[in-house]
Amino acid sequence: MTAVPAPDIEAEWTRAVKALDAASEICLACHIRPDADALGSMLAVAHALHARGGSPRPRIVASFGDLPFEIPAILRFLPGAELLTPPDAYPERPQVMVTFDAASADRLGLLQASASAAGELIVLDHHASNTGFGTVQLVDPDAAATAVLAHELIGRLGVEISRDIALGLYAGLITDTGSFKFPTTSPRVHEMAARLLATGIEPGAVAHELWERAPFSFLGLLSAALGRAVLEPAESGGHGLVWTTVTRADRAAGGLPLDAAESVIDVVRRADEAEVAVVLKESDDGLWQVSARSKGRVDVGRACVALGGGGHSRAAGFTASGTAADAMAALRRQLAGDAAAGPAGGMAGDAADHAADGR
Numbered sequence: 001m002t003a004v005p006a007p008d009i010e011a012e013w014t015r016a017v018k019a020l021d022a023a024s025e026i027c028l029a030c031h032i033r034p035d036a037d038a039l040g041s042m043l044a045v046a047h048a049l050h051a052r053g054g055s056p057r058p059r060i061v062a063s064f065g066d067l068p069f070e071i072p073a074i075l076r077f078l079p080g081a082e083l084l085t086p087p088d089a090y091p092e093r094p095q096v097m098v099t100f101d102a103a104s105a106d107r108l109g110l111l112q113a114s115a116s117a118a119g120e121l122i123v124l125d126h127h128a129s130n131t132g133f134g135t136v137q138l139v140d141p142d143a144a145a146t147a148v149l150a151h152e153l154i155g156r157l158g159v160e161i162s163r164d165i166a167l168g169l170y171a172g173l174i175t176d177t178g179s180f181k182f183p184t185t186s187p188r189v190h191e192m193a194a195r196l197l198a199t200g201i202e203p204g205a206v207a208h209e210l211w212e213r214a215p216f217s218f219l220g221l222l223s224a225a226l227g228r229a230v231l232e233p234a235e236s237g238g239h240g241l242v243w244t245t246v247t248r249a250d251r252a253a254g255g256l257p258l259d260a261a262e263s264v265i266d267v268v269r270r271a272d273e274a275e276v277a278v279v280l281k282e283s284d285d286g287l288w289q290v291s292a293r294s295k296g297r298v299d300v301g302r303a304c305v306a307l308g309g310g311g312h313s314r315a316a317g318f319t320a321s322g323t324a325a326d327a328m329a330a331l332r333r334q335l336a337g338d339a340a341a342g343p344a345g346g347m348a349g350d351a352a353d354h355a356a357d358g359r
């Protein structure tokens with residue numbers, strides 16, 4: 001058996017910096033329905049590129065491929081909204097494009113065609129399932145967040161970390177490490193956090209924005225979702241499954257957008273009796289955005305990839321049409337297979353969500 005050679009990450013960094021140095025147009029894109037890691041990393045690099053200047057100064061575009069183009073409510077505290085361009089005004093053939101936290105090209109939504117046509121496509125990501133869709137692959141499955149890679153890139157571009165840059169990176173880091181609780185929380189993660197905090201950003205203010213506030217009507221949504229949670233001890237290969245739904249009607253009752261439902265999984269997953277927790281969130285178009293979390297013995301990433309989604313071994317998701325019951329039946333089958341296949345590997349948490357111990 002021949003070992004697959006490890007990609008020469010140092011050579012990839014050199015190529016990335018060279019491409020960015022030479023570019024007259026740099027187009028940034030993060031994954032659709034962005035979480036703090038995706039949007040925070042992208043905005044941090046956008047701030048850095050603007051601060052860097054250059055002569056001639058490159059044109060810098062940043063976006064994500066959702067229409068309507070709306071920043072999720074809980075991420076509106078991140079500085080840099082003015083640096084964003086809607087996807088319908090995004091260049092069709094970017095000279096150099098950089099993607100953030102997207103494991104596959106389809107996660108770019110409306111910007112996928114621009115990525116295919118880009119002269120150089122630099123991919124910053126930390127999903128083990130990354131499909132290798134870039135021409136320059138800065139993908140590290142051991143990185144706690146894409147923000148770690150964005151931080152490295154900013155350093156290599158020679159830009160000093162400002163407060164605006166630090167806020168984006170910190171939001172990504174704290175989210176994807178589940179507030180520094182996931183196994184990816186290495187000494188290096190804390191060293192990076194220390195450098196970010198040294199700019200004067202307030203960790204309490206970031207945590208408050210991300211996890212400690214919601215409109216009053218969220219309490220009603222949470223109550224409805226928790227009230228119909230189901231525990232299935234025999235599922236997930238006997239390790240237990242807990243699941244619930246957040247319907248369009250739940251959200252309509254409180255006038256809440258889809259992203260308001262993201263933190264529900266962090267309550268549901270507390271159930272000790274279940275190794276796997278699942279929340280199915282009904283989007284405005286009637287599709288189910290399914291979030292799955294594992295405590296480590298079952299690989300939900302593999303199960304969700306098999307259902308057309310993606311993610312990490314402990315935090316993953318997929319999109320389903322049809323009924324919630326159908327989506328759950330398909331997921332139960334996958335989870336039974338995963339549990340039989342053995343324990344999940346290491347975790348690279350990708351958490352847009354609001355977990356105390358989320359993902």
Ligand code: AMP
Pocket residue numbers: 107290291292308309310311312315316317318319350351352353359
């Ligand atoms: P979420 O449950 O939305 O917080 O996402 C958890 C992880 O699963 C993140 O790494 C997401 O990028 C990934 N993920 C969630 N939904 C999907 C999807 N529909 N397709 C691909 N990856 C997804």
Ligand code: MN
Pocket residue numbers: 031035037038101350351352
């Ligand atoms: Mn993400």
Ligand code: MN
Pocket residue numbers: 037038101126145146176349350351
């Ligand atoms: Mn991430």
